[in-house]
Amino acid sequence: MKIAIFGATGRVGSIFMQHALDEGYEVQALIRKGRDVTPHENLTIIRGDVTNIEDVNQTIDGCDAVFSGLNTDGTTTLSQSIAHIIEVMENKKIDRIVTIGTAGIVESRVEPGKLRYLSSESRQRVKFAAGEHEKVYRALAESGLDWTIICPTALVSEPRVGVYRYEKDYLPLDGRRISIYDTADLAFEALREHLFTHKRVGIAY
Known part of the structure; x- marks a missing residue:
């Protein structure tokens, strides 16, 4: 499988990408100028901007699935980028996408x-x-794509625990925090095993 990754230098996206490379998958990642990633024989880096549809098209070209770990950065990046990602995926007849929400x-x-x-x-x-993430959810729900949104509660930069709770369309009761590593683990499993089609998945300890 060849995976297109957006947000590959982010907290969850970087962990997800390392998972994919460690498992032997090919990766095409869109990386903003000024951001660095460790070279890998199975990694193709596209320099560009996710709000530019041509850069999105180049990143997704030849891939079998898409992962997005993009966050808002206080801007409308999420809502702009998802429109481009959906358009390109539909044009290229690529169905599967897993994203990180909230x-x-x-x-x-x-x-x-x-x-x-x-x-x-x-x-x-x-x-x-959260409003930007809702726009992503609504756009995916209205699309013809095979989507899953992993929805972590408060993300902490702590080591993976390896044991966590998740629930379709709800946050597990009394969930307060979750590691970026365990969040990336569930997202990777969802993509690899084709889990949670058309579902938001709340995750917490």
Whole structure:
């Protein structure tokens, strides 16, 4: 399998990419100028910008699946990029995509019909980032793609535990934190084993 990766230098994306390379997969990664990654014989680096559809097209070309670990960076990068990714994937007839979202976009347990970040469950005062992730979710849900969104609660840069809880479309009860390593592990398993089609998957300890 050849995987196109966006957000390969991010906290979760870099771990996911190392997984893929360690498992012998070929990777094409879009890397912004000024960012460095360790060379690998199975890694092809495309220098560019995810908001540029030509760079997205070049990154996805020849691949079998797509992974995105992009975050918002306080901008509309997520909503801009997902439109390009979906368009290119549909044009190239590539179906499978796994992305990293946020626990804010799973369903609320206390206010049915609302997403967590829009309900009383949310502790976030600033909702811009979750709103961008919701736009990604809505765009994927309206597409014809075979998508999965892994939705971690508060991400911590701690070693992997290897044991965690996950739930389709909800955050596990009382979930408070999750390592970037365990999040990447579940995302990689979802792509490799073709799990959780058309689902948001909350993950926490």
